[in-house]
Amino acid sequence: MELFLIAHIAGRGVAIPADQVASVVDIGDVVAVPRAEPSVRGLAALRSRVVTVIDTGTALGLAPTPDAARRAVITQVDGHHYAILVDSLEDVAPFERLPLSSGLALNHGWASAATGLVERDGEPLLVLDLATILPVSAVQSAA
Amino acid sequence: MTVPTTRFGARMDDLLQDFIAETRETLEALSGEIVAWEAAPDDRARLDAIFRFVHTVKGSCGFLDLPRLGRLSHAAEDVLMAVREGKRVPDTALVDAVLAIVDRIGDLVEAIDGGMALDDSSEDLLIAALAPDAAPATQSAHVAVRTASRSVRLNVDLLDRMMSGMSDMVLARNELARRLRDTEGDPHVEAALERLSLTVADMRDTVTRTRMQKIEALFSALPRMVRDTAAELGKTVSLTIEGSDVELDREMIELIRDPLAHIIRNSVDHGIETPADRLAAGKPASGRLLVSARQAGNQILVEIEDDGRGIDVERIVAKAREHRLRTDAQIAAMDDAARLDLIFEAGLSSRDAVTAISGRGVGMDVVRANIEQTGGRIALTNQPGKGLRIVIHVPLTLSILSTIIVGVGTQRFALARQSIEEIVKVRGDQVRIDAIGDAVAVSVRGRRMPLVSLGALFGLGIGDPSTLVIVSTREGDYALGVDDVLDTEELVVKPASPQVMATGVYAGQTLPDSGLPMLLLDGAGIAAAAGLRFAPITIADTVDAEDVVPGVAALLFEDLDGHRRVLALAVIDRVEPVPTASICWSAGAMRLAVGEAIIPLHMVGDLADRTEVAVLRLTDGDSEMAYAIAEAIEIVTLPAHIAPARGTGPIAGVVMIAGEQVEVVDPYALFASEPVRPASRPVCLLHSDGSGWMETFLTPALEASGYRCVTRLGVDETAAIVLAMEDASIEPRVAPVVTLRRNRTGAGADDGSIYRYDRPALIEEIARRMMADPVVPPVCMAWPTTTAIGGRG
Numbered sequence: 001m002e003l004f005l006i007a008h009i010a011g012r013g014v015a016i017p018a019d020q021v022a023s024v025v026d027i028g029d030v031v032a033v034p035r036a037e038p039s040v041r042g043l044a045a046l047r048s049r050v051v052t053v054i055d056t057g058t059a060l061g062l063a064p065t066p067d068a069a070r071r072a073v074i075t076q077v078d079g080h081h082y083a084i085l086v087d088s089l090e091d092v093a094p095f096e097r098l099p100l101s102s103g104l105a106l107n108h109g110w111a112s113a114a115t116g117l118v119e120r121d122g123e124p125l126l127v128l129d130l131a132t133i134l135p136v137s138a139v140q141s142a143a
Numbered sequence: 144m145t146v147p148t149t150r151f152g153a154r155m156d157d158l159l160q161d162f163i164a165e166t167r168e169t170l171e172a173l174s175g176e177i178v179a180w181e182a183a184p185d186d187r188a189r190l191d192a193i194f195r196f197v198h199t200v201k202g203s204c205g206f207l208d209l210p211r212l213g214r215l216s217h218a219a220e221d222v223l224m225a226v227r228e229g230k231r232v233p234d235t236a237l238v239d240a241v242l243a244i245v246d247r248i249g250d251l252v253e254a255i256d257g258g259m260a261l262d263d264s265s266e267d268l269l270i271a272a273l274a275p276d277a278a279p280a281t282q283s284a285h286v287a288v289r290t291a292s293r294s295v296r297l298n299v300d301l302l303d304r305m306m307s308g309m310s311d312m313v314l315a316r317n318e319l320a321r322r323l324r325d326t327e328g329d330p331h332v333e334a335a336l337e338r339l340s341l342t343v344a345d346m347r348d349t350v351t352r353t354r355m356q357k358i359e360a361l362f363s364a365l366p367r368m369v370r371d372t373a374a375e376l377g378k379t380v381s382l383t384i385e386g387s388d389v390e391l392d393r394e395m396i397e398l399i400r401d402p403l404a405h406i407i408r409n410s411v412d413h414g415i416e417t418p419a420d421r422l423a424a425g426k427p428a429s430g431r432l433l434v435s436a437r438q439a440g441n442q443i444l445v446e447i448e449d450d451g452r453g454i455d456v457e458r459i460v461a462k463a464r465e466h467r468l469r470t471d472a473q474i475a476a477m478d479d480a481a482r483l484d485l486i487f488e489a490g491l492s493s494r495d496a497v498t499a500i501s502g503r504g505v506g507m508d509v510v511r512a513n514i515e516q517t518g519g520r521i522a523l524t525n526q527p528g529k530g531l532r533i534v535i536h537v538p539l540t541l542s543i544l545s546t547i548i549v550g551v552g553t554q555r556f557a558l559a560r561q562s563i564e565e566i567v568k569v570r571g572d573q574v575r576i577d578a579i580g581d582a583v584a585v586s587v588r589g590r591r592m593p594l595v596s597l598g599a600l601f602g603l604g605i606g607d608p609s610t611l612v613i614v615s616t617r618e619g620d621y622a623l624g625v626d627d628v629l630d631t632e633e634l635v636v637k638p639a640s641p642q643v644m645a646t647g648v649y650a651g652q653t654l655p656d657s658g659l660p661m662l663l664l665d666g667a668g669i670a671a672a673a674g675l676r677f678a679p680i681t682i683a684d685t686v687d688a689e690d691v692v693p694g695v696a697a698l699l700f701e702d703l704d705g706h707r708r709v710l711a712l713a714v715i716d717r718v719e720p721v722p723t724a725s726i727c728w729s730a731g732a733m734r735l736a737v738g739e740a741i742i743p744l745h746m747v748g749d750l751a752d753r754t755e756v757a758v759l760r761l762t763d764g765d766s767e768m769a770y771a772i773a774e775a776i777e778i779v780t781l782p783a784h785i786a787p788a789r790g791t792g793p794i795a796g797v798v799m800i801a802g803e804q805v806e807v808v809d810p811y812a813l814f815a816s817e818p819v820r821p822a823s824r825p826v827c828l829l830h831s832d833g834s835g836w837m838e839t840f841l842t843p844a845l846e847a848s849g850y851r852c853v854t855r856l857g858v859d860e861t862a863a864i865v866l867a868m869e870d871a872s873i874e875p876r877v878a879p880v881v882t883l884r885r886n887r888t889g890a891g892a893d894d895g896s897i898y899r900y901d902r903p904a905l906i907e908e909i910a911r912r913m914m915a916d917p918v919v920p921p922v923c924m925a926w927p928t929t930t931a932i933g934g935r936g
Contacts, residue, residue, distance in 0.1 A: 031660050032554065034601030035646040035672065043643070043652060043660035048310030050652045050660040052640040080640040135642050 001094040004118055006125065007073065008087040010062040014128045015118045018092055021130075022074040027053060027083050037135040041065075044083060046074065051081040059133045061108030075130045084130055095120065097127060109133065158364060162203050163256045164296050169196055170249050177242055184233035193241065194223040195509055200248060202404060205371070211266065212251055218270045219244045231275065240272040302354055302393075306635070309350045310654060316343050317658050356396050358436045358445075359387040361403060365434060368404065372411045378430060379418060380411055385435035391443055395537050399445065402510040402521075406447050406533055407434070409507070414451030414531055424528065426450065438561065439667075442536045450530040454523070459485045483525055487511045538638065546634050546663065548655075549612060550627040552603035555661055557634055557653060562666040564613040564620060566628050574611065585611060585622045595673040596624040597664075600648075616667040619677030623669065632656075636663050648672050695781040697807075698759070699800060701773040704748030709779060709800065710770070710808040716760040718775050723750050726771070735769045744769040745793065745813055763814050770813070781807070825863035825913065827852045828878065832868050836899075841866065844902055850909070864909050869896050879912035881905070 003018035030042040030053050039059035043050050051074060057065040065085045072083035095118035100106075106114055106126075116127040173196055180189035197216040204213035219241050225231040247269055254261040316339060323336060362384050373380040415421075415430030422428055433448040456479070463469045463485050474482070486507050514521050514535055524532040546557040547566070567574055567587055575586045576594060585594040594611070598604025608624025636651040639662070643649055650665040670677075696712040725736040726744055735744040735758065745768065750756055759770040785796040785807055795809035827850040829837040842852040856862060862878040869884045882896040883905070897905050 029659055031662075033643050033646070033649075033662065034554075034603060035648055036643055037645070040642050043639075043662070045654055045658055045660050048307045048654065050637070050639075050654050052642055078641070080638075082640065 002097055003092055004095050004125075004127070005073065005092050006090040006120065008089075009128070010057050010060060010065070011087065013090075013120075013123070013125045015095060015120075015125045016073060016128050016130060020075050022076050022081070024071070024073055024089055025083070026070045027051070027072050038064075039135045041085065046081065046083070049081055051083045053083045054085060054133060054135075056085045056133060059109055059135060060113065073130070077131045077134060082130070082134060084133060093120075159207055159255070162207055163252050166200060166203075166248070166252045167256075168296065169199070170245070170252075173245070177245060180233075181238055181242065184235075184238050190223065190226060190233070193245070194220065194227065197223065197245070197248075198509070199401060202401070202408065205375075209251075209255070212248060215244050215248055215251075215266060215269065218273055222273045237273070240269070243269050243272065297353075302350075305350050306354065309347050312343055313347060313656055313658075316340055317656065354393050355390050356393045357387060358389045358391050358396065358443075361396050361400055362387050362434065362436070364404075365407060369407060369411060369432060372408055373415075373430075376412060377417060378411065378415055379428065380415055380430040380432050383431070383433045383435075385433070386437045389436040389438060389443060391436075391537070395443070398513060399535060399537060402513045402535065403434075403445065403447070405507070405510050406535075407432070410447060410449040410451065410531065410533075414449045414453070416452055420452075424452075438559070442538055445535040445537070446532060447535075448530065448532040453527040453529060453531050454483060454486060454525045455527065456482050456525070459483075463488065483523055486523070487521075546632055547612070547628055548630040548632055548661070549597070549610075549623075549625040549664075550629050551598045551601060551625050554601075554603055555629065555659075556597070557632070557636075557655075557661050557663045558612065558614070558623075558666065559650070559663065560631065562614055562616070564615045567611050567613070569607070569609050569611060569624075587611070587613065587622065592619075593621045593673075593675050594624055595621055595669060595675065597669070598624070598626065600669065600673055614666040614669075616670055616677075619670075619675075621670055621673075621675055623666075634661075634663070646672075697779055697781045699776045699779045699805065700759070701776060702747050703750070703756075703771055703773050705773070706747075706806060707776070707800075707803065708794075708806045708808050709781065709798065710759065710761075711781070711810060712778060714761045714763065714810040716762045716767070718757055718759055718772075720755050720757050721769075723753050723756055726750065726756070737769075742767045742769055744771060746771045761810065761813065763810070766814065768813065770808070825850055826856070826860055827909070828856060828862035828865045829854050830865055830867035830871050830880075832871060837866065837868075840899075844905075845909075864913050866909075868899075881908050881912055 004015035005018055005021050005024070007014055007016055025046060027044040027046065030044050032042045033040050033052075039055050041053040041055040044053050045051075053072065055065045057063050065087075069085045069087065071087075071089060072085050073089075075082050075084060098117040098119065100114060100117055101124075110126065113128050113132045114126040115129045115132075117124050118127060119125070173192065176189050176192045180186060180193060183189070197219045201213055201216035201220055204210070204216060222231065222237065222241060226233050226237070231237065247266065251261055316336075320336060320340070323332065365384060366382055369380050369382045410432055411430075415432070416424065416426075418428040421430065431450045433446070435446045435448075437444055437446075460474055460477075460482050464471065464474060468485075468488055469477075487510075488508060511521055514537070520536050522534045522536070524534075545560040547560055547563060548555050548557055565587075569576070573588050577584050577586065583594040583596075584591050592613070594608075596604075596608050598606070598608065604626060606626070608626060610625050610628050611622040612625060612628065614621055614623050632655060634653040634655060636653045638644070639649055639652040643652065643662070646668075648665055648668045650663045650668070653661050653663060655661055697709040698712055698715055698718075699707060699709050702708050721735060721737075726746075727734060727736075733744040733746050734741050744758070750771070756771050757773070757775065759772060759775075761768050761770055779800055782798050782800070785798050787796045793809050793812040795807045795812075797804050798807055799805070827845050829841060829852055831837050831854045838852075838854060845852050850864075853860070853862075856877075865878045865880045867880055867882055869882050883899040884896040885899060887898050897908050899905075
């Protein structure tokens with residue numbers, strides 16, 4: 001059994017492995033980053049730290065997450081902090097990680113971001129790897 | 144800090160303290176390794192750790208002049224090297240002997256710190272014990288001397304936590320201020336908040352400063368190190384240091400200290416040849432070493448460039464083969480860069496000779512490891528026979544940058560101040576914006592450069608930029624159009640996430656006091672994103688630099704006699720038209736009246752029937768004169784060749800300018816032949832009574848009236864007037880004396896003294912006495928009654 005944070009992204013329930021979640025916050029004002037990928041919503045201050053805010057909807061190739069969305073999951077990837085915007089959060093609970101069912105045709109960003117399934121009361125939820133939601137940049141792929 | 148010669152002792156002291164603290168710390172960290180090595184003498188990693196320690200100690204000793212420590216560490220290093228090379232087996236006797244030396248190094252360091260003498264009789268025994276067939280050395284008793292340290296070494300993590308706590312505090316203060324603004328203000332609360340804000344700002348500065356250091360802290364030790372190293376080797380090396388004021392995180396400075404020292408010693412030892420070899424190779428006898436630091440984007444670059452023999456790549460490759468670090472097939476597959484990189488392999492050396500300076504080229508593996516530890520990298524540019532350039536790149540992480548904040552649309556960005564040449568408003572006639580094809584160029588005072596509108600580039604603004612920031616990059620300069628320049632701020636810049644850096648236009652991110660994140664713009668990145676192409680600038684070879692004499696700028700003008708002449712631009716203060724009525728022949732010379740002052744005028748030819756004439760106002764820094772001309776033509780660069788003039792006079796020679804012979808006016812002769820009256824103000828000598836009243840009260844009042852107040856005369860100064868209190872005795876009189884009295888009413892009618900607070904009377908009296916009693920230059924001057932005024936011979 002593994003701990004997962006259950007969240008709603010783009011209207012769908014997902015399970016985020018709890019070890020990827022640094023904290024869950026409501027972010028403040030977001031400063032735009034001109035010329036960055038559309039999925040980079042901007043920068044926000046989180047205590048004394050600057051986090052890069054990810055428009056999760058756009059990153060998954062779906063409708064952009066509304067500007068009003070403030071709730072975010074903070075994750076740390078390669079020493080940088082990211083705020084992954086979510087629609088809403090439920091609780092943290094242990095689940096059994098299952099492989100993606102064969103024949104499940106995932107589109108958009110779901111295909112690369114989903115790494116498995118969990119079943120909550122019979123409802124299957126995709127396990128989302130937060131690092132793969134981040135837009136892959138030239139810098140990152142070179143590193 | 145600014146006067147290296149007088150501070151040198153103190154600096155050496157600092158360096159010694161650093162060395163002691165560092166050695167002590169390494170020893171503590173090493174104690175585990177030592178025990179582990181004792182248990183398993185074949186463990187290569189432990190061996191390397193101990194080797195690195197003695198190697199570092201040896202390096203520092205050479206510089207700090209600690210010969211005993213140097214001898215011990217060198218001996219231990221030799222043995223460990225032999226073990227590394229497989230020439231010796233690390234048996235118990237050897238391990239014991241090395242450990243005895245490591246212990247001894249620790250004792251000596253403590254003794255140095257405590258300022259105590261430590262008997263050196265047993266050191267020969269310790270060294271002898273390292274020999275293959277030596278009897279076990281007798282352990283000397285440990286000397287437990289620990290003195291209270293004058294400084295504390297802090298873990299950088301702690302500073303980091305302090306810094307981040309500080310930022311949180313700033314944000315909390317800001318939030319508090321916001322909340323208070325929304326409520327009815329209680330003045331007491333506001334005053335308390337004000338005090339809190341000041342304290343927080345102060346504290347933030349202090350905490351910030353604890354992390355930052357000028358790279359000078361690193362560079363200041365280099366001249367001595369290079370000199371000593373070179374002297375030991377019988378070489379001469381001229382060292383040039385640039386960019387000492389680049390600020391760097393303290394941690395970074397510590398991390399690159401050793402690598403830099405190793406690289407420089409290697410350069411002097413292995414790179415730069417002996418004077419005889421250099422002459423034979425057609426180079427100047429003295430080697431050149433350039434050490435420079437600069438910031439490029441989000442990195443600090445430290446460059447070490449020598450003009451020595453470079454790296455003999457073939458020899459390194461041969462060594463790698465010999466040591467079986469690479470197979471023949473692997474070597475065959477390597478390109479030149481990969482072969483050069485072999486220098487970074489542990490245990491490889493480019494030289495066979497062992498020297499006390501840099502050992503065997505050992506250290507390059509350590510150097511690279513240390514630099515990579517900072518998240519930096521090291522790059523080599525090898526020119527066999529010509530020199531080697533090593534560039535250390537270290538990240539700008541946590542560096543404090545002096546920035547300006549620019550506004551575009553609703554957003555703000557920071558821009559590093561060092562990349563900014565100037566800021567101009569678009570309004571006004573100095574600036575003209577032209578469309579050239581589909582590009583936009585701007586002319587600022589006649590200088591044309593491309594214009595990049597930040598608003599357009601970032602899709603943030605539609606309006607035309609109102610302010611231009613002239614940004615200078617390595618490739619060229621351009622004007623960055625913004626809506627506004629808002630502020631200057633010192634910022635802690637951190638690297639932004641890869642997704643943000645991928646845009647190529649940012650150098651990092653920061654969290655200013657406003658609590659809103661801000662991006663630091665990368666000037667060069669913006670130029671690239673805007674598609675600017677600069678003509679490649681040829682960078683002059685440093686070796687040739689001294690042969691190239693920069694041209695002297697000069698003003699070409701038509702003189703009153705119709706001839707064209709040139710005069711060096713540096714002596715010309717300005718050109719201005721004056722009415723000929725203000726020029727007259729008086730007291731044996733031509734003079735020009737300028738306001739209340741009279742300055743000498745040089746004139747060739749006559750004024751004829753002009754009513755106005757242009758004059759060049761010349762200055763040598765102290766005195767002024769004028770040179771009447773017919774017309775200024777243009778600014779030219781003087782050719783290097785000047786045909787000397789015959790005879791003496793204010794003409795230095797003749798040059799060819801645009802196919803015409805032009806006389807060069809000699810400013811030296813102009814100033815030397817004219818009895819020039821200094822442009823400086825009359826000197827008022829305050830005969831100080833030691834109470835400080837004269838200096839404090841009189842100086843501002845008199846300076847405002849055009850005098851210069853001194854309490855003692857400089858070597859070439861003459862007092863125009865002396866001011867003294869009524870009870871002072873002044874002999875001899877070097878100038879007219881005005882006496883001041885303390886009481887409002889004088890002792891008698893013919894007293895002649897002035898009440899000291901009667902300013903109009905005082906000023907008038909000074910002027911009157913100066914006129915009535917002109918200065919007689921003193922032959923000799925001595926002040927028997929006072930010590931505040933120095934003598935003059």
